[in-house]
Amino acid sequence: MNYLSSSSQNKTDCILVVDDSPDNVLLVQTILEEEGYDIVTAENGSSALAIIEQSPPDLVLLDVMMPGMDGYEVTRRVRQNAKLPFIPILLITAYDQSSLVQGLDMGADDFIRKPVELDELLARVRSLLRLKHSVDERDQIARQREDFVSRLTHDLRTPLVAANQMLNLLQQGALGEITPQCAEVFSTMARSNQNLLSMVNILLEVYRYEAGRKNLNFFPVDLKQLIGEVSQELTPLADSKSLSLNLHLDGDGEKTPGGGGAVMGDRLELHRLFTNLIANAIQYTDTGSIDVRLVAKPIAKSEPRLVTVEVQDTGVGIAMDDQVKLFERFRQATHKRGGSGLGLHLSRQIVEAHQGTIDVISEVGKGSVFIVRLPAASAT
Known part of the structure; x- marks a missing residue:
């Protein structure tokens, strides 16, 4: 075509x-x-x-x-x-x-x-114009693909949100009394619809970043406070699997420049980042705990000051071959558990937009540690 x-x-x-x-x-x-x-x-x-x-x-x-x-x-x-x-x-x-x-x-x-020479000039002109047309066609196809996915995901959200609201009404009995069997069916439908809506939202965010259409608003963000909020929101999910979600947010932060883990960033996007990492840790852990550490260790004055957040779990772990491609689009590990293959790719997009890095250390059967490093906010 x-x-x-x-x-x-x-x-x-x-x-x-x-x-x-x-x-x-x-x-x-x-x-x-x-x-x-x-x-x-x-x-x-x-x-x-x-x-x-x-x-x-x-x-x-x-x-x-x-x-x-x-x-x-x-x-x-x-x-x-x-x-x-x-x-x-x-x-x-x-x-x-x-x-x-x-x-x-x-x-x-x-x-x-x-x-x-006439013939040489015309030959080189034709050659370079073929190159120009090829590059232009490639760029236009890429833009059309991005626009298509962006429009598709945006348009998909409307019926999914409407279905979600209707299912909530049904579950609340707003349209009449429901039997226990119907309640179970509605609960399954609502959960599946919410999962699909979450996937569409992630896909939309990924393409916003890749198309350069994501606008970030940078302000000082206290990671200690933000991670505390994320933990509060995800504690019920951890409790449902009998997992302990432990925070270690004091570290050396109070003793170092940018104490307390202050960074310059878009709070909403950083909230999305750590929600994704901690929720993933819960999803892929069956027994044990999830530990979140915030570290702001003293470093040499000649180097940029970094705030490090580690999310460690005792879950299934990730094979070495999978670790190499883990942050790529639509890449899934071979542990045969659910996932769109976009969450960690989006996480890397967010981290890199904040001039930071994200890495993973993992061993199959022993769990994983995701390490996020972000530039610390300048001391005032």
């Missing part, structure tokens, strides 16, 4: 020709216009950058030796501008091999020597 629209397939490629010599510009322009390309010209590097930023071309033919800003500097600035789409750059040069290496290192895609 071709995902590109007919308008994008049929549009004429636009080529920017940059050279301080009017004769050279006229020659190249005449050759390319005869091949059906739209040509825009610039006589220096500054003008070229202005054109590129205002209306990015499909290809840039760039002379290396120009007064003021040379072709190398133009190439460097184009490649540093993250707002620009991918634009192939073909350097036109009479320089030696070392200078060509410099241009390619700056981000140019190809080069052609002066005096320019």
Whole structure:
């Protein structure tokens, strides 16, 4: 299936020709216009950058030796501008091999020597435009996929939420008295619906992060307080499995900069992170305990200050082969227990968005320790 629209397939490629010599510009322009390309010209590097930023071309033919800003500097600035789409750059040069290496290192895609030969010029132009079209098609397919999943998960939430509310009404007897058998069925339906709603929410969050559409609000967050809240919310789940949920939140925090585990972060996302890690520990533990430790140990002044949170369980553990791919999308361990394969991937997205790291240490049959390290908030 071709995902590109007919308008994008049929549009004429636009080529920017940059050279301080009017004769050279006229020659190249005449050759390319005869091949059906739209040509825009610039006589220096500054003008070229202005054109590129205002209306990015499909290809840039760039002379290396120009007064003021040379072709190398133009190439460097184009490649540093993250707002620009991918634009192939073909350097036109009479320089030696070392200078060509410099241009390619700056981000140019190809080069052609002066005096320019017609057939070689057209061949290199066609080659770079094929590269441009390939990259554009790949990016458009990726955007369409992300939009599809985002829209799908968003639209799925509405009927799931409605079904959840209706099931709650049924369980409360709002529509009439229910028998014990019906109550058991409604309870199973509500639990399954809630699990599905949770999966849809996680999927939606994952794609928001991956599409760069997740907006975070950073404020000082007291992890000691936040983890206490998460523990309170999950204690009934641990109690239902006769597991002890133990918090060790004092540690060295009160004696170190950023004492008490203060970090700069989005509180809602950090709440989601630790809820996921602690709930996972409960889910994959049948006997024993879950221990949550907050550590803010003194470190060298030359290193960034970190707050570490460890979530340790006495559960089934994770095989070494599974640990390597544990934080990837839709990856599940081989312990044959439920899970979407997205929770830990989302956890890593949240941690990395906070400039932190997440690791796991585990042994099959002996449990796991998930270790989150986040930059400590600056002392006031």
